[in-house]
Amino acid sequence: MMVNAQLYVKDLPGHLVESLEPISLVNGNIVGVVHDREQIVNQRISIDVTFEIKGTSELEQLKAIWKSKDVLIAKMGSVYKTYTMEYMLVGKFTASFVESLIDEASVIVSFESIDVNYSSRNASSTRTAMISAEVMSENDLKKLDLFLMDACKKSGIVYIRGL
Amino acid sequence: MRVLISGFGTVGQGFAEVMILRKDFFIERYGKEISIVCVMDSSTYVSNESGLSPNELLERKKTTGKVGTETYQDSLKVMDSVDYDLLIEVSPTDIKTGGVGLKNIRHALESGKDVITVNKGPLALKFCELVSLAKKNNCKFRFEGSVGGAMPIINLCRESLVGENISSMRGILNGTCNFILSKMDNGQSFEQALKEAQQMGYAETDPTNDIEGYDAACKVVILANSVFRKSVTFSDVNITGISSVTSEAIALAASHNMVIRLIGEVSDDKLEVAPRLIPKGHPLSITGTLNAAQVVTDLAGPITVSGRGAGRIETASAILSDLVSIMDDRKERGGKCRNQ
Numbered sequence: 001m002m003v004n005a006q007l008y009v010k011d012l013p014g015h016l017v018e019s020l021e022p023i024s025l026v027n028g029n030i031v032g033v034v035h036d037r038e039q040i041v042n043q044r045i046s047i048d049v050t051f052e053i054k055g056t057s058e059l060e061q062l063k064a065i066w067k068s069k070d071v072l073i074a075k076m077g078s079v080y081k082t083y084t085m086e087y088m089l090v091g092k093f094t095a096s097f098v099e100s101l102i103d104e105a106s107v108i109v110s111f112e113s114i115d116v117n118y119s120s121r122n123a124s125s126t127r128t129a130m131i132s133a134e135v136m137s138e139n140d141l142k143k144l145d146l147f148l149m150d151a152c153k154k155s156g157i158v159y160i161r162g163l
Numbered sequence: 164m165r166v167l168i169s170g171f172g173t174v175g176q177g178f179a180e181v182m183i184l185r186k187d188f189f190i191e192r193y194g195k196e197i198s199i200v201c202v203m204d205s206s207t208y209v210s211n212e213s214g215l216s217p218n219e220l221l222e223r224k225k226t227t228g229k230v231g232t233e234t235y236q237d238s239l240k241v242m243d244s245v246d247y248d249l250l251i252e253v254s255p256t257d258i259k260t261g262g263v264g265l266k267n268i269r270h271a272l273e274s275g276k277d278v279i280t281v282n283k284g285p286l287a288l289k290f291c292e293l294v295s296l297a298k299k300n301n302c303k304f305r306f307e308g309s310v311g312g313a314m315p316i317i318n319l320c321r322e323s324l325v326g327e328n329i330s331s332m333r334g335i336l337n338g339t340c341n342f343i344l345s346k347m348d349n350g351q352s353f354e355q356a357l358k359e360a361q362q363m364g365y366a367e368t369d370p371t372n373d374i375e376g377y378d379a380a381c382k383v384v385i386l387a388n389s390v391f392r393k394s395v396t397f398s399d400v401n402i403t404g405i406s407s408v409t410s411e412a413i414a415l416a417a418s419h420n421m422v423i424r425l426i427g428e429v430s431d432d433k434l435e436v437a438p439r440l441i442p443k444g445h446p447l448s449i450t451g452t453l454n455a456a457q458v459v460t461d462l463a464g465p466i467t468v469s470g471r472g473a474g475r476i477e478t479a480s481a482i483l484s485d486l487v488s489i490m491d492d493r494k495e496r497g498g499k500c501r502n503q
Contacts, residue, residue, distance in 0.1 A: 086419065086421065086440050087440075088412055088415065088416065088423075088440060090407060090408070090409055090411070090412045091407075117415065117418075117419075119411040119412070119414065119415045126409060126411070127411070128409065128411045128412045128415045130415050130416070130419060132419075158403070158407040158408070158412075158438075159403075159437075160408070160412065160423060160437070160438045160439060160440055161437075161439060161440065162421075162439065162440040162441075163333070163426070163439055163440070163441060163442075163445070163447070
């Protein structure tokens, strides 16, 4: 599991390293660290650390070590990996058609973010929409792909998706 | 090795040229040259059990438009009249029925002859039947040039990557479509790009097979059956061509730093030919008539190959590779080779 934690450690030499070492002790893998010296509270500085760890028992072990080393845990939460994909629709449709399509899709897929761009209107009645979707799992990408493919097929719209 | 060539169009003539170019190679490697004992085109044939001169074959085709001196009605009778070891089947592709190519390949395999082909029709329609026939009759049956021309993809997967688990394969399998889409990247309309492709000889007068994705779909079937050991035919492929791709779509993709390319994809749950959005700089964002394929393996990771997907000498080079493989196998076994 990927975990993000905000820690407060004493603003003394060696305490930053001392707060990160326990992650390795429980076989965790540090992905990123932000050491914020401008955020000093009660002579402690803020450290934002993201790390991979095997499971909850290792996480509890880590929390106990931090406690024993006087490292304060201000915030802790899971970090989710997201998946993005681009989709293009080409054909005769309106912006409200695309909006309703996205509304329908959001019932079956958890969107982290979604962005739609349209080509500028021209003399022809066809238009192009580019949808950039960010979802929570690969399975959601598959569901979204099948949903859009099916909806476009029914509406006679050309469907082009990313790799 | 006595070879019968069925089809003496672009690829057949290319193979004859390669035989001239590689005469010394065969003598050095096997102590003898390849003996072409019979060649058929659509209506004529010529045979000589002592071997035919590739130069003379090419010259006669050039001056008379025919390869042979005799006409024929039934290619199977011609095949039966000649003593040969290997059929090189390079007659025109018929993706609806398999055409004369399918008939010739079947007959050669039933007669216990090894076969090399680049003819997509028979492979897309009757792959499993032909492979079974080859196995039953202990014949070698190879078809590297049927997908990607000179780009080595089938033998790469079946031989070099034999210990890998291949999870998917995606590629640009039709050079004509890639040429058209590349031209559209530079601002041409679909119609203008198609016309230019026709003028340059990349697209046929009736471009349907290319632009509607049928040609790429045949290759997807061949890859699915030969690499993924599936048992599928042309009708199993979900096909979308490029004729509906507009200049607007190309421009909108470009504004997101992407290009549109016709991609054939094979995986456990996918058998598809469709236009796809490809990030610029990705190995599959190549331009022009090139073909490219990306194979995703469990140990080696993604492997990408690219090369010229068509052309006289280029496709003949794939036949040469199959021929050398068969001859090496025969040499190792001191006679008749085992099947794949």
